[in-house]
Amino acid sequence: MCAVVDENFRELERELGLFLRRAHAASAAVARGVHPDLEPAAYELLALIAATPVVRASDLAAHIGVGRGTMSRQLSRLAELGFVARRPDPEDFRGQLLSLTDVGRERLESAQASRRGYLHTALADWSPEEIVDLSRQLARLNGALTQARQQSAAGAPVPRAV
Structure with missing residues (x-):
């Protein structure tokens, strides 16, 4: 495992x-x-x-x-x-x-507007639901990374994967 x-x-x-x-x-x-x-x-x-x-x-x-x-x-x-x-x-x-x-x-x-146009082209074959899901997961990742950075800056031990 x-x-x-x-x-x-x-x-x-x-x-x-x-x-x-x-x-x-x-x-x-x-x-x-x-x-x-x-x-x-x-x-x-x-x-x-x-x-x-x-x-x-x-x-x-x-x-x-x-x-x-x-x-x-x-x-x-x-x-x-x-x-x-x-x-x-x-x-x-x-x-x-x-x-x-x-x-x-x-x-x-x-x-x-140019960047959004690029993303529209790059993700043309993605469904709206997939794009929303990716946005949610990226927001979740950013939140977790921010929390880990704050814990690290505060001297708290960062949990390790088991």
Whole structure:
């Protein structure tokens, strides 16, 4: 039984690795569609800011799991490109509230439409139920990975497969 479980996790690791490499390449292409100098991680920041307007940089850094320095550099580049507006946080004089500019929103929406078109093509032979199921399972996986990362950061032992 243990060997079967180990092989299942090896296969999962291989498939996730391939998926992540392909997703990174696709994100790089989508980011270049927004702006030729945009990094893939910066594209994801635009999407997060759009989903949570007037968000703090520190909250974004915590959500993504990067340091404030990394976040500051990426946000500075987005501001230089005219995609992100910053304003002081009235509740925290050290903080800044972020929102997309009109140009940032237009570029992001165009890139997202392109990405959705790609997914429509790639999943053309999938049923709507299969797509919903995949979305649910990915959400479940993301939740489990977030919980494991939080437990690990808190020093809690991470359970091992038996």
